[in-house]
Amino acid sequence: MAKNKFVSDYQINTSKKVIYPYLSTASGLSQWFADDVIINEDKAYNFIYDGEDHFARPTIMRINHHVKFEFFDPSDEEGGDDDPSYIEFRLDENELTQTFYLRVIDYGDTYDQQEQQDIWEGLISSLKEIIGG
Template sequence: MEKIKFVSDYQINSSKKIIYPYLSTASGLSQWFADDVLINEDKVYNFIYDGESHYARAVIMRLNHHVKFEFFDPDEEEDEETDHPFIEFKLDENELTQTFYLRVVEYGDAYDEQEQQSIWEGLIGSLKEIIGG
């Protein structure tokens, strides 16, 4: 199946220090992003939604700035494939307006772009409700 990259920015009225734990920890992610998120002893994240497990590794964790999760199939042998699906969260600040933005980058199987936009608007809306931003 063809993969696409979805990129969208969302204004967040909160500080990076408040938002970051919701993007980088299992407990934070399970409040708005997935039904549940578990981490095992090998630091493998298990994102559970719609009754299915989706396994990922945190490949980037830059405190209060950037998180990237790369998804993989635990039943397949590790290979040199570099085309893994991923989700990336970047926190940026507009220097002029002092406004914070959350950039979401999702790379994975092709979906309708309008549907992706709608899904992320709902997820970010939930995140904003939780953090008050």
Template sequence: MEKTKFVSDYQINTSKKIIYPYLSTASGLSQWFADDVTINEDKIYNFVYDGEDHYARPVIMRTNHHVKFEFFDPTEGPDNGMDHSFIEFKLEENELTQTFYLRVVDYGDTYSEQEQKSIWEGLINGLKEIIGG
């Protein structure tokens, strides 16, 4: 299946220190991003959506700045040389306005741009409700 890259910025009215755990920990991600998230002893994340397991490894974890998860098929392992889907969260600040933004990069199976936008707006609105931002 063809993959597409969706990139969008969302203004977040909170500090990086408050939002970062919601982007990087199993308990934080399971509150807004997936039905459930667990981490095994090998630091492999299991994102559960609609009863299906989706395995990912964290490839970037810069505290209070940047998180990237690369998804893979557990029967093939994460280092099989394939073009893996990924989700990336970057926390950025507009220095002029002192406003924080969450940049979402979603590279994966093809959805229409409108579907992607709708999915992410719903997810980010849920996150904002939780953090009050």
């Protein structure tokens, strides 16, 4: 199946220190991103939504700046998807306006662009409600 790269920026009215735990911890992610998030003994994250497990490894964790999770199939003994799906969160600040933005990069199986936009707007809306931003 072809993969699509979705990139969108969302203005967030809070500090990086407040939002970062919601992007990087199991408890934070389970509040807005997935039905539940569990970290196993291998430090792999299990994102559970719609009753399905989605396993990912954190490949970038820059405190208060950048988080990236690469998805993998735990039953694949070879460990080898040469082009893994991933989700990435970047926190950027507009120096001129002092405004914070959350950049979402979602690389994975192709969805309709409008459908993906709607999904992320709903997720970000939930996140903003939780953090008050």
